[in-house]
Amino acid sequence: MTVRVWRPVVAAVAGLLLLVSFPPYGWSWLAPVAVALLTVAVSGARVRSGAVLGLVTGWVFFAPVLAWSNLHTGLLPWLLLAALQALYVAALGGALAWVAPWGARAWWWPAVTTSLLWVAQEAARDRTPFGGFPWARLAFGQDGSPLLRLAALGGAPLVTAGVALAGGLLAVLLAEAVRAWPRIRAAADRRAAWWAWWAWCRSARCWVPAAAGVALGVAAAAVPAARPAGAPVTVALVQGNVPRLGLDFNAQRRAVLDNHVAGTRRLAAEVAAGRAARPALVVWPENSSDIDPLRSPDAAVQISAAAAAVGAPILVGAVLRGPGRGQVRNVGLLWSPERGADTAQLYVKRHPVPFAEYVPLRRLARAVSAEVDRVGSDMVAGRAPGVIDTGPLTVGDVICFEVAYDEVVRDAVTGGGQVLVVQTNNATFDVAEATQQLAMVRLRAVEHGRDALMASTVGVSAFVDADGTVVGATGFNTDAVVVHQVRPGGGRTLATRLGYWPELVLVAWAAVMAVGAVVVRRRQPAAGRRDGARG
Structure with a gap:
């Protein structure tokens, strides 16, 4: 199992940024950045490597965010709880690597799979074992974010999907920037470099995911807040x-x-x-x-x-x-x-x-x-x-x-x-x-x-x-x-009326992607799989 040094470093940074997006720090805007970094770290990795990278992110996040659980019970229960929760993020990392080949040619594929699989991961964590432990879901760190408004439409699962989708779109943008960087760097002079950078910004590979991310934020902020009509x-x-x-x-x-x-x-x-x-x-x-x-x-x-x-x-x-x-x-x-x-x-x-x-x-x-x-x-x-x-x-x-x-x-x-x-x-x-x-x-x-x-x-x-x-x-x-x-x-609200249906639909689509990836991987030449999994 080969994992380049930059991958675990990026995965660890993702965990740290996810931590400070939650209270008591409250930098909720960093959650999509954290999601993007994990997606980038897993991109192109083998399934086992993706699971290891997810475990790194999960551990770096859950160990400190659940530190309050060890104040009076000792270290071991806290470490076991953090490790158990990190295993779900490890499964997420492996799943991201698993479904990657199915939509490799579609620019939007990493964004959509990141969103759906993150919801599926939380759905499992919320229910298992012993009734689950839903603490520190992505949605619960968005109390200062416009994405919180999505809760009125689809509850916590839709907020998580929105955060992860924003992170996935940012991951697409980062990946495209990395691909464009050699051309920009190879420019003859500073003026040529600026023109190369501007040409990339004007390309669909840049502005489409950027515009989609902005549209997501604007649409979420536009969701009207409920105003209870009863007498105070x-x-x-x-x-x-x-x-x-x-x-x-x-x-x-x-x-x-x-x-x-x-x-x-x-x-x-x-x-x-x-x-x-x-x-x-x-x-x-x-x-x-x-x-x-x-x-x-x-x-x-x-x-x-x-x-x-x-x-x-x-x-x-x-x-x-x-x-x-x-x-x-x-x-x-x-x-x-x-x-x-x-x-x-x-x-x-x-x-x-x-x-x-x-x-x-x-x-x-x-x-x-x-x-x-x-x-x-x-x-x-x-x-x-x-x-x-x-x-x-x-x-x-x-x-x-x-x-x-x-x-x-x-x-x-x-x-x-x-x-x-x-x-x-x-x-x-x-x-x-x-x-x-x-x-x-x-x-x-x-x-x-x-x-x-x-x-x-x-x-x-x-x-x-x-x-x-x-x-x-x-x-x-x-x-x-x-x-x-x-x-x-x-x-x-619409979320109250729909109940568990938004989560069920999102998880069902995640399952379709996972099953579809089985078919794609069977058809994919073995050499192609090895080449695409290196790094």
């Missing part, structure tokens, strides 16, 4: 903070609950003094009451007192014991000032996180890290979408990492959610993880045309308007209360 409703989020960050945050259950009660009481005092509007709903984050308030009278009294003080129902992020022995549920529970816990308005997290909220293959996992035994009780997954009627509005509730899963969020909207609520707990991570999660909330707001909010125990918490604008973002590892008016939405 005042909502407050409470970020109570925790005594200390780390895996033992839940050892301070009472302190965490007290912090959120205190924050709500401060809000009530502000309302009574006329310095804040009375909210119609208060949202507490995930794990704000790890003391089961349905079984602990003391916790129930504290939450009821907070709700009565502020004069509004509270959506509590709670951990409930049961239904079976040794089982727990991660829930969003509506708590009324008059009636207390409203178990009819209860959302049970549908997608518990493997190795964090339940432990598959526990004996094997324990050999990797003894920290898995901190998960003493496996969480039971809910079945119903997170649709909670609070009275003034119906919220679509998702909990923590569920915001990364397309179907979980969409079900909350199609079930009647007028505003998206993400209850999360970032106490075991850092500000990088929190800002990456907030970027996902921005995409979901645009995708479904819904105002949204993310309430975290430690930050970052914020409201997000339906056009993706962030309002009232809090600091990290601090207590805060934010009050904002949200607009209930009732309509459905």
Whole structure:
């Protein structure tokens, strides 16, 4: 297997640029450049070489972007997670090399294959193993890009396809520039070199992919943002903070609950003094009451007192014991000032996180890290979408990492959610993880045309308007209360109506390309394959 030195270097640079396109850096415009560099690195390589190059890009990207996962669990789980995710990018690199011969004569072929195969790679990564890990999809790094608007048409898969298509078009342009460079360099003098360069710029090989890339950006920016038409409703989020960050945050259950009660009481005092509007709903984050308030009278009294003080129902992020022995549920529970816990308005997290909220293959996992035994009780997954009627509005509730899963969020909207609520707990991570999660909330707001909010125990918490604008973002590892008016939405964007179909169509075309490449490779002379695969 021969791989020239420049190829792994370019692949590594692609991984670095992909990293800084994501929060907390947020240079989203570098994502297409990263995609272009990986495409160029793989161009003309053998399938095995393409896989190695993809692995380089994947590792350089995933190891640092997932560094927050090793803050309290040790190095090995983090490295294994990063390596697993990098393997999907390795498969992408091999697939790009595999399909290259089919459309070798068409200038647009690398751009289209890059776009489709990147979506297929993410579709596999989003679902396997153990329900998948969709973190750091291309779409989730575009919160500052006009390509984010594509989410309203086809969700996260279409945004990923747009980013990868832009990168593929740039790769075509780079490849053509490399081919033209010897002629420009061989010019007799500077004037001749400029004329050679200008002649190349005027050629179709230059301006067609460039124009296609510009057209893509303009078309994405022209997608209209949704404007929910409902009457504004005042909502407050409470970020109570925790005594200390780390895996033992839940050892301070009472302190965490007290912090959120205190924050709500401060809000009530502000309302009574006329310095804040009375909210119609208060949202507490995930794990704000790890003391089961349905079984602990003391916790129930504290939450009821907070709700009565502020004069509004509270959506509590709670951990409930049961239904079976040794089982727990991660829930969003509506708590009324008059009636207390409203178990009819209860959302049970549908997608518990493997190795964090339940432990598959526990004996094997324990050999990797003894920290898995901190998960003493496996969480039971809910079945119903997170649709909670609070009275003034119906919220679509998702909990923590569920915001990364397309179907979980969409079900909350199609079930009647007028505003998206993400209850999360970032106490075991850092500000990088929190800002990456907030970027996902921005995409979901645009995708479904819904105002949204993310309430975290430690930050970052914020409201997000339906056009993706962030309002009232809090600091990290601090207590805060934010009050904002949200607009209930009732309509459905094209992305909401289409659901998984855009992704299914894109993946199907990727599969057609992969199968078609089999036919082409069988017909291609062996010598031609060897010549085309060198380098």
